[in-house]
Amino acid sequence: MEVQVNGAKVLLTPIPGAFSNYRCDVVNGRVYSLELGRFLISNPGKRFGYCKVRMKKDDGSWKVLGVHEVVMSSAMGVEVSWWRNQTPKLEVHHLDDAKVKINNGIANLELTTRKKNMQQSSHKFGDTKRLGSDLALMIKLEFKKFDGKKSEFINGWLKLLNHEFTYSSIENVVIGKTYKNLEMN
Incomplete structure (x- = not known):
């Protein structure tokens, strides 16, 4: 699916799981609501700096997810639980290692183990x-x-x-x- 944003076409991909009312711009790291007809606002959290979005699931319940997780899920075509249930568990790492995690484009993300993520993240836990x-x-x-x-x-x-x-x-x-x-x- 494509939408026009500031005169440019943006490709939106489905988000696996129970989120049929949303699409993801994996290139720029944004979540689009089909119901609202716009991108969701996601501000970095004060504690760890991750951008989060609140999304309504198909069953009517709400779920808060990190934008980086939604982007990775959409890009890979698998639910977030897939990599969380791996042995060892995997997590999404921001390659730019910024203290505030606002660059959620797929080019800045990788799946890695918690141990490797902690070794690579100089800011994550102070x-x-x-x-x-x-x-x-x-x-x-x-x-x-x-x-x-x-x-x-x-x-x-x-x-x-x-x-x-x-x-x-x-x-x-x-x-x-x-x-x-x-x-x-």
Whole structure:
């Protein structure tokens, strides 16, 4: 199927599975809704930077998928579950290794194992840099005084630390999952 976008023809391919109301522009990494007659908006998530889309399945339920997964699924002609169920499990890797995963065109994607993906991804989980006890204690003490949403606190610290650490590393300190033995006087 083709559609006109800004005077140019764009080839759209089916998305395997229960998504008959959608098509995919695998070259540019976008998802098109037949029902709406337009491409879905997909903004990068704050935590890991992946663009996601919310799609209505044929049974009426909704599913949120990464655009990179939809593109790979459409390009290969198989459902996302196919590579997730391989042994070892496979995942989609962005070749440009950008911190914000906005280039979801098929030329920038490859299937790889989790181990290889982690080795190739310098940004995915914060370069394995640890917070350290002093910084973790400071975060714990500041959170104790904070009167707002946990996510606002964590995002504030991410900005303050120039995104050198991941959302989850700060969140784990806040919820007491890591650095449990620190004394808070």
